[in-house]
Amino acid sequence: MALNLGLRSLCRIRMSNQTNFSSKTDPNPNPNPNPGSKSFNGVSPPELRVFSRRKKKFKETLLETTDLSVLPDIEEFAYKKTKGSVSQRKSEGASDVIVMEAEVSRVQPRGVAPNNWQQVLEGIRNMRSSEDAPVDTMGCEKAGRAIQRLLQNGLLAADTIDKADEATIKSLIYPVGFYSRKASNLKKVAKICLTKYDGDIPSSLEELLLLPGIGPKMAHLVMNVGWNNVQGICVDTHVHRICNRLGWVSRLGTKQKTSSPEETREALQKWLPKEEWVPINPLLVGFGQTICTPLRPCCGVCTISEFCPSAFKEAPSPSKFSKLKKSASRRKP
DNA sequence: CTCCTGTTCC
DNA sequence: GGAACTGGAG
Numbered sequence: 574m575a576l577n578l579g580l581r582s583l584c585r586i587r588m589s590n591q592t593n594f595s596s597k598t599d600p601n602p603n604p605n606p607n608p609g610s611k612s613f614n615g616v617s618p619p620e621l622r623v624f625s626r627r628k629k630k631f632k633e634t635l636l637e638t639t640d641l642s643v644l645p646d647i648e649e650f651a652y653k654k655t656k657g658s659v660s661q662r663k664s665e666g667a668s669d670v671i672v673m674e675a676e677v678s679r680v681q682p683r684g685v686a687p688n689n690w691q692q693v694l695e696g697i698r699n700m701r702s703s704e705d706a707p708v709d710t711m712g713c714e715k716a717g718r719a720i721q722r723l724l725q726n727g728l729l730a731a732d733t734i735d736k737a738d739e740a741t742i743k744s745l746i747y748p749v750g751f752y753s754r755k756a757s758n759l760k761k762v763a764k765i766c767l768t769k770y771d772g773d774i775p776s777s778l779e780e781l782l783l784l785p786g787i788g789p790k791m792a793h794l795v796m797n798v799g800w801n802n803v804q805g806i807c808v809d810t811h812v813h814r815i816c817n818r819l820g821w822v823s824r825l826g827t828k829q830k831t832s833s834p835e836e837t838r839e840a841l842q843k844w845l846p847k848e849e850w851v852p853i854n855p856l857l858v859g860f861g862q863t864i865c866t867p868l869r870p871c872c873g874v875c876t877i878s879e880f881c882p883s884a885f886k887e888a889p890s891p892s893k894f895s896k897l898k899k900s901a902s903r904r905k906p
Numbered sequence: 907c908t909c910c911t912g913t914t915c916c
Numbered sequence: 917g918g919a920a921c922t923g924g925a926g
Contacts, residue, residue, distance in 0.1 A: 750922055751910055758924090788924050810922065834923090868915090868920070 684843030696877035706859030734763035758786030811861030
């Protein structure tokens with residue numbers, strides 16, 4: 574399923590490259606000598622060898638990360654960028670398509686990255702190496718209790734969920750937060766998947782967002798770990814909070830904190846290299862559950878506090894300050 | 907902005 | 917006793 578999407582994207586990229594790009598760079602492009610036979614997605618054998626060599630990088634950077642809607646821009650950018658290296662790459666036996674793939678993999682929108690971000694990330698990775706955060710045992714790739722119970726009852730497929738009683742689902746997923754709403758959304762989503770997607774889940778961000786109960790956070794999570802097709806960063810409350818504490822994101826053109834996870838996602842994507850877009854979520858979620866907690870972060874044990882503009886700036890215990898705040902908020906006109 | 911829900915932490 | 921907690925809908 575994820576493979577289908579990847580291959581279709583690949584075909585579309587190839588087709589558009591072959592018509593637009595090769596005519597710009599090579600007045601005499603070698604036509605595919607034997608289209609339809611011994612080819613992989615229209616790539617003939619010599620090209621396929623190059624493709625295999627670059628496969629790993631290609632897979633990681635282009636196939637799984639390219640948003641097809643930005644293709645015209647990428648082609649334009651890649652064309653300019655490849656001018657100097659095209660002949661060299663081609664002498665290695667690479668076709669225009671392969672050159673394009675290599676260059677596109679370097680295309681990444683880059684804003685100004687914050688100072689020391691790599692050290693900060695490395696420090697968080699070290700703090701997270703014990704994998705003792707809830708996300709490590711209950712995260713989306715593991716089966717939490719509620720998922721296990723659904724699984725035991727055969728309720729992880731669209732057709733069985735569609736047939737099942739909403740009250741049954743409700744009791745099985747209890748006591749997850751908002752179990753009632755989630756049970757009803759699950760039924761609705763199963764119906765949609767069954768009628769519109771042949772029992773599977775949709776494979777594009779836009780279609781996922783149309784499902785009830787699926788917002789940006791879940792849609793990106795599904796694209797990232799379900800389809801291996803990275804369209805954006807999955808920003809939840811932890812990623813949102815920590816990025817702001819670190820000063821990694823700000824409102825467009827200001828130094829103010831971002832006010833929503835969506836704003837954080839856009840700001841973070843401007844500079845964070847794409848290879849970090851998927852791992853940043855479990856990394857910061859676990860960090861946020863154990864050390865950089867929403868209330869009273871443990872800056873004393875945090876190894877990157879020297880880089881954190883917010884370190885030790887939040888009240889360590891809710892004493893006089895919060896009591897004053899409470900009494901102030903109780904006074905209503 | 908509030909609501910949804912039960913738990914957890916103060 | 918009650919605030920904060922998830923993420924999405926309205």
